[in-house]
Amino acid sequence: MTRILHALPLLFLLPAEAQTLPVNDYPTEARADYVxxxxxxxxxxxxxxxxxxxxIDVIATILPYDAYVSAETVLAMRQTSGERSTLFRDTAPANGFVADxxxxxxxxxILCF
Structure with missing residues (x-):
């Protein structure tokens, strides 16, 4: 508890925009891979x-990282051949992840290009 109280004044030293940014739940590796x-x-x-x-910054504000990973997994599995890839082509959840x-x-x- 005392650590929190000691760190509290440091919060006011951050720029205002840094205090209002949402939590970044996309790992750097995922962002770099996308870029x-x-x-x-x-x-x-x-x-x-x-x-x-x-x-990728815009996508991260719209789509939670877990949903992003699910969509990327579906898209990767659709590139494979065989019976398993059919599961990722013709199901509503898979289509929903990709649509999101x-x-x-x-x-x-629209915002970046």
Whole structure:
């Protein structure tokens, strides 16, 4: 309890925007992976880096990380062949995960590109 009380004054030293930011639940590796893929599709330029970084930030504000992972898993499994991939193509939950990601990506496209 005393540690919390000692750290409380430090909160006021943070810039105002840092105090109001939502919790970042996307790990750095996931954000970097998205940016690398986005830049591969949009060019390896500083402008693409800025826009792709913006896009994953927007997606992270819309879609919880667990939902993002579920959608990415569905999309990866749809790329495989065989009977198991059918489970990820023709089910409502799988389609829902992908639809949520696509909506978040559309919002990011509007705001960042």
């Amino acid at each position: 690398f893929g986005c830049m591969a599709a949009n060019g390896q330029t500083p402008d693409a880096l800025r826009r792709c970084s913006c896009a 990601l696509r909506r978040a990506e559309a919002e990011a496209e």
